[in-house]
Each structure stands twice: as C-alpha cells, then as structure tokens.
Amino acid sequence: MSTLHDVAKRAGVSPMTVSRVVNGSDAVSPKLRARVERALTETGYMPNKLARSLRARRTDTIALLLPDMTNPFFTTLAHGVETAAREAGLTMILANSDEREDEELRLAQLLLERQVDGILVVPAGTGAATIRLCRENDVPFVAVDRRPEGVEADVVRTDSEAGARLLGQLVVGLGHRNTAVLAGPATVPTAADRVAGFRRAIVDEAGLPEPLVLYGAFTIDSGREMAMRALELAPRPTAVFAANNFIAIGTLHALDELGVRVPEDVAVVGFDDLPEAMVTFPFLTVVAQPAFELGRESVALLLHRLANPDGPAREVVLPTRLVIRRSSGSPIDVAALPAD
Amino acid sequence: MSTLHDVAKRAGVSPMTVSRVVNGSDAVSPKLRARVERALTETGYMPNKLARSLRARRTDTIALLLPDMTNPFFTTLAHGVETAAREAGLTMILANSDEREDEELRLAQLLLERQVDGILVVPAGTGAATIRLCRENDVPFVAVDRRPEGVEADVVRTDSEAGARLLGQLVVGLGHRNTAVLAGPATVPTAADRVAGFRRAIVDEAGLPEPLVLYGAFTIDSGREMAMRALELAPRPTAVFAANNFIAIGTLHALDELGVRVPEDVAVVGFDDLPEAMVTFPFLTVVAQPAFELGRESVALLLHRLANPDGPAREVVLPTRLVIRRSSGSPIDVAALPAD
DNA sequence: CTGAAAGCGCTAACAG
DNA sequence: CTGTTAGCGCTTTCAG
Numbered sequence: 221m222s223t224l225h226d227v228a229k230r231a232g233v234s235p236m237t238v239s240r241v242v243n244g245s246d247a248v249s250p251k252l253r254a255r256v257e258r259a260l261t262e263t264g265y266m267p268n269k270l271a272r273s274l275r276a277r278r279t280d281t282i283a284l285l286l287p288d289m290t291n292p293f294f295t296t297l298a299h300g301v302e303t304a305a306r307e308a309g310l311t312m313i314l315a316n317s318d319e320r321e322d323e324e325l326r327l328a329q330l331l332l333e334r335q336v337d338g339i340l341v342v343p344a345g346t347g348a349a350t351i352r353l354c355r356e357n358d359v360p361f362v363a364v365d366r367r368p369e370g371v372e373a374d375v376v377r378t379d380s381e382a383g384a385r386l387l388g389q390l391v392v393g394l395g396h397r398n399t400a401v402l403a404g405p406a407t408v409p410t411a412a413d414r415v416a417g418f419r420r421a422i423v424d425e426a427g428l429p430e431p432l433v434l435y436g437a438f439t440i441d442s443g444r445e446m447a448m449r450a451l452e453l454a455p456r457p458t459a460v461f462a463a464n465n466f467i468a469i470g471t472l473h474a475l476d477e478l479g480v481r482v483p484e485d486v487a488v489v490g491f492d493d494l495p496e497a498m499v500t501f502p503f504l505t506v507v508a509q510p511a512f513e514l515g516r517e518s519v520a521l522l523l524h525r526l527a528n529p530d531g532p533a534r535e536v537v538l539p540t541r542l543v544i545r546r547s548s549g550s551p552i553d554v555a556a557l558p559a560d
Numbered sequence: 561m562s563t564l565h566d567v568a569k570r571a572g573v574s575p576m577t578v579s580r581v582v583n584g585s586d587a588v589s590p591k592l593r594a595r596v597e598r599a600l601t602e603t604g605y606m607p608n609k610l611a612r613s614l615r616a617r618r619t620d621t622i623a624l625l626l627p628d629m630t631n632p633f634f635t636t637l638a639h640g641v642e643t644a645a646r647e648a649g650l651t652m653i654l655a656n657s658d659e660r661e662d663e664e665l666r667l668a669q670l671l672l673e674r675q676v677d678g679i680l681v682v683p684a685g686t687g688a689a690t691i692r693l694c695r696e697n698d699v700p701f702v703a704v705d706r707r708p709e710g711v712e713a714d715v716v717r718t719d720s721e722a723g724a725r726l727l728g729q730l731v732v733g734l735g736h737r738n739t740a741v742l743a744g745p746a747t748v749p750t751a752a753d754r755v756a757g758f759r760r761a762i763v764d765e766a767g768l769p770e771p772l773v774l775y776g777a778f779t780i781d782s783g784r785e786m787a788m789r790a791l792e793l794a795p796r797p798t799a800v801f802a803a804n805n806f807i808a809i810g811t812l813h814a815l816d817e818l819g820v821r822v823p824e825d826v827a828v829v830g831f832d833d834l835p836e837a838m839v840t841f842p843f844l845t846v847v848a849q850p851a852f853e854l855g856r857e858s859v860a861l862l863l864h865r866l867a868n869p870d871g872p873a874r875e876v877v878l879p880t881r882l883v884i885r886r887s888s889g890s891p892i893d894v895a896a897l898p899a900d
Numbered sequence: 901c902t903g904a905a906a907g908c909g910c911t912a913a914c915a916g
Numbered sequence: 917c918t919g920t921t922a923g924c925g926c927t928t929t930c931a932g
Contacts, residue, residue: 236927268614268926276927290635316642575919576920577917607909611924614909
C-alpha cells in the first residue's frame with residue numbers, strides 16, 4: 221500500500237504536490253502534474269480515507285439504524301437511503317437493532333465513535349435515549365418511519381393515524397361490527413397511532429363497538445399468536461387489522477392453521493405492503509407506505525440539517541396509499557350475523 | 561466532543577494514562593484510575609475510532625458487497641454476516657452493486673479506501689477484477705454464494721450444479737420431456753452451473769431432449785420476459801426451471817397473465833427460496849440455499865484468512881435442500897402429450 | 901506554482 | 917506505575 225509520500229518520492233516532488241493532483245487542484249504546473257500522474261498509476265496509489273477524514277473532521281458516511289433488516293419494508297427503505305446517499309457522495313452503514321432499545325443505543329454509540337456525519341434511525345422504542353446521545357455529540361439525527369415521542373427532532377414518516385383510519389372506514393363500509401387490531405409494541409408511538417386511527421373510524425365515526433386490541437411485536441410469530449388469541453374470543457371478530465406486514469403474514473398463517481377462510485370467514489387488512497414484486501398472487505388489502513421514498517426523503521432531510529445545523533426541526537409526512545385486494549372481502553351479509 | 565487530552569487535563573494526568581484506563585489496561589494505580597474515570601464521565605468522553613484505526617492500521621470493519629439488496633435471499637445472507645460480524649466485534653458495511661461488474665469494482669475501490677479489514681463479495685460477474693484489486697491491496701477477500709471464475713480465492717457457496725440436478729431429476733420423475741431453463745446472466749459462473757446440473761439430469765442421465773435454455777438477468781422483469789418467450793416456442797415446455805427466486809416470481813406472473821395454470825398446465829421449479837416466512841401460501845417447489853448460514857460461514861472464512869494470511873484458498877460448500885411444494889405438480893399424463 | 905511545518909486523536913515503544 | 921516521544925496518512929496554513 222503506497223502513501224502520498226511514496227508517490228512524492230517517486231515523482232521527485234513534495235507530498236503536498238501529490239495531494240493537490242489527487243484532489244484535482246488546478247494550482248499545479250502541467251509538467252509536475254504529468255510526473256505525478258505517472259507515479260500515481262505506477263504505484264497504484266489509493267488514498268487513505270481514514271487519514272483524510274481525521275484531518276477533515278468529516279467521514280462522508282451516514283448510518284441507518286433499522287429495527288429489522290429482514291423485513292422487506294425496511295430493506296426497501298434502506299435501498300432508498302443508499303441510492304440517495306450515493307448520489308450525494310455518501311456511504312451508508314447499515315445496523316440492525318432487532319427492535320431493542322438498548323441495542324439501538326449501543327449501536328448508535330458505536331456509530332458515533334466511528335464519526336459518522338449523521339444518523340438515520342427507525343426507533344425501536346420512543347427514540348428518546350438515542351436522540352439525546354446524538355444531541356450530546358452534536359451529530360445530526362433524523363427519525364424515519366416512526367415518530368419519536370416527546371422530543372423535537374427531524375422526522376420523515378407517513379401518517380399512520382390517517383392510514384389506519386382509511387382501513388377502519390373500509391371495514392365499516394363492508395358491514396363489520398366486531399373488529400380486532402393486532403398491534404405492534406405499545407411502546408412504539410407509531411403502533412399507538414395505528415390503533416388510534418382505526419379506533420377513530422370504528423368507534424368515533426361509525427359508533428360501532430370498541431375493537432379488540434392486542435399488543436405484541438412486529439414479527440410473524442407474534443402476529444400468528446395474536447391472531448390465535450383474537451379468534452378464540454367472543455364475540456369473534458369478523459375483521460382483523462394487522463398493524464404491519466409481518467403481523468399480517470403471521471395472521472394469515474394462523475387463520476390457515478385454524479381452517480378459517482380469508483376473506484369468507486374473516487376479513488384481513490394490513491399496514492405496510494410487501495414489495496409488489498414479492499406478492500406472487502396479489503392478495504392482501506393494505507395501506508401501503510412509500511418505503512423507498514421514505515428512505516430518499518430522510519437523506520434529504522439529513523443533508524438539509526448538515527447544511528443548516530441550527531434550523532428548526534422539520535417533519536415530512538408522506539402519503540399512504542390504500543390498496544384493496546382480496547383479503548378484505550366483499551360486504552358481509554348482515555342478516556347472517558348473530559343479533560347484538 | 562472531548563478528546564483524550566481534554567480528559568487528561570481535567571484529571572491532571574497524561575493522555576497516555578487516560579488511554580490506558582479507556583482500554584482497560586491494568587497498569588494504572590487505583591487512585592489515578594478513579595480520577596480518570598470521573599473525568600471520563602464528566603466530559604462524556606467518546607473515543608475517536610478513526611484516530612485509533614489510523615494508528616492501529618485496523619478498522620474492525622468488513623464490507624459486504626451484494627448484487628441486489630432488495631432480494632430477500634441476499635438480505636437473509638446479510639443478516640447472517642451481520643450477526644457473525646458483531647459476535648466477532650466487527651462492524652459490517654453494506655454496499656449494493658446492482659448486478660453490475662463495473663459498479664462492483666468502483667464500490668470495492670471505495671471500500672478499500674475506507675480501509676476495511678476484509679471484503680465479502682457476491683460477484684456480479686466472474687469477480688476477477690474485484691479479486692485482483694483486493695489482492696493488489698493486500699485485503700482479504702471471500703467470494704460468497706457465487707464461485708468466481710478462473711481465480712483461486714476463498715469461497716463459500718452451495719453446490720448449484722447438484723441442486724439443479726435434483727430439480728432436473730424431480731422433473732424427469734414427473735414424466736416431463738420438454739423442459740426450459742430460465743437462467744441468469746451467462747457471465748455468472750453459478751448461472752452456468754445451474755444450467756449444467758439441470759441438463760445433466762435431463763439429457764445425460766435421462767436421455768431426454770435438450771432443455772430450452774434462455775439467459776437473462778436475476779430479476780422479476782427478466783423472469784417474466786423469458787417465461788413469455790419460452791411459452792411461445794414449440795414444443796411448448798411442460799416444466800420450467802427458474803434459476804433464482806426473482807426469476808421464479810416473474811415466471812409466475814407471466815404464466816398468470818397468459819392464463820397458463822401452475823401446475824396443471826406447466827410445472828415450475830426454482831432455485832433460492834423466499835424466506836419461509838414470506839411465502840404466505842407455500843407454493844413454489846425449490847432447491848433452497850441456507851442463506852443465513854452462507855453469511856455466517858463467510859465471516860468465519862474471512863476471520864480465518866485474517867488470522868492466516870498465507871494459507872491456501874479454501875472452499876466451503878453448504879448443502880442445498882429440496883423443498884417440494886405445489887408448483888411442481890403431480891406426474892403428468894403421458895398419454896395426453898402430443899406424440900414426438 | 902511549490903514546499904515546509906504543524907497537527908487531526910490516538911497509541912506503540914521506550915524511559916524513568 | 918507514569919509520562920514522553922514519535923508518528924499513522926493526510927491536509928491546512930503559510931512562506932517562499
């Protein structure tokens with residue numbers, strides 16, 4: 221591995237001149253430039269970004285802290301981040317908190333030690349501790365997809381409340397009375413928003429009975445388990461709202477095991493789409509979030525913050541999209557329902 | 561952001577003593593240690609990994625260079641890498657070559673400039689250029705999932721040839737005569753292996769007619785397009801082998817559009833599973849690769865190489881698993897086929 | 901236009 | 917046990 225000094229020696233110039241050539245400064249005479257360029261290729265010189273970053277106090281690196289890197293929603297989001305980052309000349313480091321707040325904090329610490337220029341986080345909980353850490357170290361922070369609680373911070377997200385309300389209205393329109401929400405962790409504000417939005421359509425707007433609300437994790441197993449429990453209760457819900465894509469998949473597994481048909485016996489609606497591509501036979505009715513755009517937009521917000529350290533916190537809310545497929549079924553036969 | 565010097569000044573000791581405390585050296589008197597520790601927490605000191613790495617000539621970072629970070633097979637693999645890396649105290653940087661060799665090389669360059677300790681690559685082509693670059697810069701390289709061509713290098717992969725042969729034998733056993741392979745890029749050695757394995761079972765072992773082989777990309781669109789073409793040809797294949805999961809999905813889309821039923825009209829078998837979790841209704845017959853374990857194992861190989869720079873190249877081949885689901889169908893009715 | 905000096909934050913190597 | 921010296925590879929600053 222050759223250094224600037226090696227190249228300089230070979231070209232018979234000072235390291236500074238080599239540095240200028242490498243960085244495209246025009247204050248170098250053509251003659252020396254040619255000599256240096258030859259030496260550069262002869263030695264196969266490769267700059268050491270570590271040294272450069274140490275000096276420049278900038279690494280051109282941003283971190284994306286995800287709760288679950290196997291969830292296609294988040295990998296699509298990551299793809300959006302990576303694309304936008306690369307366009308801006310930044311490298312992305314990806315880290316996986318596994319939906320655990322303590323792990324998220326530990327990872328954030330690690331990333332700060334690596335002197336990343338900024339951090340994008342999909343908070344595993346309220347995000348408060350992670351935000352505080354970034355603040356203390358003066359590193360820009362953007363919350364992605366999930367609204368942090370009680371702290372002012374840059375946020376890029378979709379309107380979970382409005383999206384869930386759409387699904388609630390759909391369910392109401394189809395004639396359902398007994399509904400269930402299989403929610404995420406109660407500690408994640410976004411999970412609460414989804415419950416609230418659904419409840420608003422069902423109870424506040426339609427005057428129907430309170431939906432059954434079960435809290436769990438954003439995982440397939442938890443979705444399966446919650447669905448099992450929900451279907452045993454009386455009155456048995458005829459419509460189930462799964463608060464994210466993995467919970468929806470788990471729900472479908474559970475219903476399959478129980479021999480409950482979708483949508484004939486139970487209607488299912490979900491939040492977060494699977495990439496269209498991956499849905500071999502389009503099936504699940506969902507409110508889809510623009511995952512890739514969420515990623516792009518968060519990089520934009522971070523760049524804005526880097527250029528503008530002291531501006532006010534901004535919140536970007538991207539629209540959701542209701543995608544009606546088969547799982548929500550047709551209007552149910554009210555006459556066939558047991559009387560209240 | 562406080563430095564070792566700041567802490568040292570505050571504690572009234574030399575920076576070196578602070579360094580010793582931070583790094584857990586026991587050669588510090590209890591009295592000084594206490595003073596330093598207090599100063600450490602008071603200042604909220606956070607080590608600068610950049611400076612440490614520059615000095616130590618080691619970044620404790622490895623890179624994973626993927627051809628498609630939206631493919632669940634690769635994200636599962638990445639999850640395996642991340643898990644193993646973290647266990648070994650390493651951070652993983654993820655980069656996305658988009659199945660382009662030039663992009664892969666450009667990214668590898670960038671990663672080397674960042675002084676990563678090692679690189680794991682799922683080569684977009686033969687991998688030759690990338691391997692050469694790493695060699696020149698003396699950075700350990702492990703090829704993952706795809707065998708590089710013509711170069712000796714550490715490899716972790718599954719036996720594509722054997723897996724494809726299994727699928728070929730299955731297809732033969734079901735009574736098919738006219739088969740098609742929707743392969744990946746002809747430049748990727750692994751794609752060629754899959755064609756070879758399938759062909760071996762069909763032609764060499766069963767003496768059936770040559771399968772129709774179409775080359776394309778490992779994408780849903782390409783799979784769809786190849787399937788469209790294959791189904792128009794005469795004799796129309798009754799069994800189709802999709803050489804990766806995205807090609808398989810594209811194939812299913814195409815058949816759906818054409819009104820061709822699976823498996824009644826055409827049997828479909830694939831390579832690379834979707835994570836079990838994501839297959840809402842298990843359907844596709846595949847040879848599944850152990851994606852997570854491929855990731856784990858490649859980190860193991862890289863660690864071995866780091867500890868052992870001059871050992872011979874090693875190749876780890878993990879077994880595939882035949883998963884028979886509905887898409888392959890039952891034995892076909894030979895009498896119903898047109899005569900040869 | 902070119903180069904010498906200094907230092908980013910940290911630690912290996914040595915001296916006391 | 918503690919501190920000093922030197923330097924990782926690069927670039928900012930200033931002098932020639």
